[in-house]
Amino acid sequence: MFKKQVMLECVSALLILLFLYASVSKFLDFKTFYREMNNQPLPNSWTPFLVWIIPCSEILLCVALIFERTRLLGLYGSLALMGLFTIYATLILLNVFHRVPCSCGGVIKRLTWPQHLVLNLFYVILSVVGVLVQRSKSFNSISFTKNSFV
């Protein structure tokens, strides 16, 4: 139980490290982030929404991951967000958009798209592990509570 809890804290910490770093970097250099969003092969009309939705959802996920009550929700959210980023990186590499834009965001912008994909896959796996551990932990605590009543 103790090992599982420490593992869960480490998974949450790694996800918080990524999301908080990425969101704060975006807000610190908002103009560049806006410009880089325009450079992505998505409709430019989406940019005013995406520049707020992406960093704000990253911060919300960090808050959800910190507290025990909302952690499972945060882990599912992280899985969804990292899954979306992974699908996007895969589509870029498969040349679905017919052009490869620059990869952007803080120090992460120095990564190439294949490196991006590997990083995203690592975080997808980390989120899956987090969800499984959290679920098993919740299940154990529920069964423990039920047994204690019997």
Place this chain on the structure above:
Amino acid sequence: MKKIKWSILSLAVVLSVCGAFATRPHFDCSNMTQYYFSGGVYFAAGVEGENYNCDQGNGACTYYTLNNINYYTCQTGTYCTSNCFVRPDGKPIKPLKPAATPVNTQNNAK
């Protein structure tokens, strides 16, 4: 357990916020007028996403200047306008309008 939890999480929060501040660009050339280099001439590039795009590549995509004499690389990548939105069938998806006023004919990019 609570002590371990809060130590790990606060370390992650502090590291990420400090890391973001530490890696923030101190001089942001992208706020300056962007130029592209074509045939020995510098042209004002206009607005990224509207007039041009920078695709992945190792070369200089756009340049900036402080004195209209020396031009320095700002964004890396490959400068493109309508040619970056060409489908395999040759039909443009989203043609962009490049700014076409020559600015400096000297080839003194750094």
